[in-house]
Amino acid sequence: MLLCIDPGLSAAYPVSSATVTYIPRPPGPLHRPSKSPIASPCFFVKKKDGSLRLVTYYRKINNITIPDQFPMPLQVELVDQVKNAKIYSKLDLRWGFNNIGIKEGDEWKTAFRTAYGIYEYLVMPFGLKNAPAVLQRMMNDIFRHLLGVTVVVYMDDILIFSEKEEDHAEHVKEVLKILRENNLYAKLSKCEFFDKKVIFLGLVITPEGISMEEEKIKAIMEWGAPRKIKEVQAFLGFVNFYKRFIAEFSKIARPLHDLTKKDTRFEWSQECQQAFEEIKKRVSQDPVLVMSPGYPTGVTLGIPLPLPSLPAVREEVGKGGWS
Known part of the structure; x- marks a missing residue:
């Protein structure tokens, strides 16, 4: 991890009595007491099993970290x-x-602040x-x-x-x-x-094709109309993950994307509401991309199921792809 400037200090976040027992008490295999001058704040998020995970908010140290250019798979x-x-x-x-250790001498950069003191990681934590x-x-x-x-x-x-x-x-x-x-x-x-x-x-992947995860469809269907630009950005960020399933997604979502442009005043128009509802409608039809071995033109077609009179999703992917 490489740093280029001093990140400054970060205050500790308050914790409830219910989370106190989850605060680590080093020394241990993951962290140890620290005298680092740049301790980051930490908080807890609930896991699927109901237990809590400690998360360190490394915003300040991340802002001054030189990025690793290794490409993440798409x-x-x-x-x-x-x-x-x-x-x-x-x-x-x-x-x-x-599973990955912190380079010896760099542990102080991972320091986090708790109600019981400052600690630093011996292994690579989530959040860096x-x-x-x-x-x-x-x-x-x-x-x-x-x-x-x-x-x-x-x-x-x-x-x-x-x-x-x-x-x-x-x-x-x-x-x-x-x-x-x-x-x-x-x-x-x-x-x-x-x-x-x-x-x-x-x-959801099967030999027949790929479709959207049911709980993701439910989350989109239950999404309330955005009331500010950040909420529009959050919605678009979520549905963009599944845009290959939605015919003419870019065209449908254009009014929402226009709202996120720089210096644009937030105004939730009828056009925005219609775009929002149309995206949810397309998602509710649970479209499936079906595998078509050796498809002669390398064009894929995303077909909503059941099959209403809707345009198909068209993608260029090489011979033998999803259709």
């Missing part, structure tokens, strides 16, 4: 690599970012600007010969795929062997094996 590229698969297994890397790139580089390195062949990886999410069911067991064994050789482990409770349907990166 969702569309990863999904296209599994388009011919018939069976899947999904692994979740235990401890995620914490370059953490995703560093983790992705490590995962790409150890799975390099399998990437796009039987494995796709997005940070701590590993998807194993096979075109032939009889080959899948060997593919899974090979991935597990590589993890073990690198002292990495998967969290069994979050793993899925030998499935014909898997949720990966917010998409």
Whole structure:
């Protein structure tokens, strides 16, 4: 991690009595007491199982960190690599970012402030600007010969795929062997094996095609009309993830995008409301991109299911793609 200026001080965030027990009491394997002059504030977020995760708000230190230029994989590229698969297994890397140690002498840069004092990480924490790139580089390195062949990886999410069911067991064994050789482990409770349907990166993937995750559809359908520009940006950021499923998305969403332009006064017009409702309507139809092997022109068509009289989504992806 490289710094270019002094980030200044950050005040500690208040914590409730319910979260006090989750505050770390180093020393331990992850952090230790620190005298760092640049401790960042921390807070808690609730996990799916109801427990709390400590999150450090590294905004100030991230602002002065030189970015790691390692490229993160694109969702569309990863999904296209599994388009011919018939069976899947999904692994979740235990401890995620914490599998990577902080360079000796740089620990003070990760310091965080709590009600009980200042501590610094001995391993890479979630929240650092370059953490995703560093983790992705490590995962790409150890799975390099399998990437796009039987494995796709997005940070701590590993998807194993096979075109032939009889080959899948060997593919899974090979991935597990590589993890073990690198002292990495998967969290069994979050793993899925030998499935014909898997949720990966917010998409439902099957041999027949890909569709939107049900809870994401529900979240979009329950989204209230934005009341300020930041809420418009949040909505667009969320639905942009699924724009390949929505015919003429850019055209439909143009009134909303116009609202986010610099120096534009927020005014939620009838046109904006119509665009907002049309996007939700298209999402509610649960469109599916269906695999079409050897499609002669390399053009994909996204067809809403059930099949109303709506235009299809058109994408250029090379011979044999989603249609």
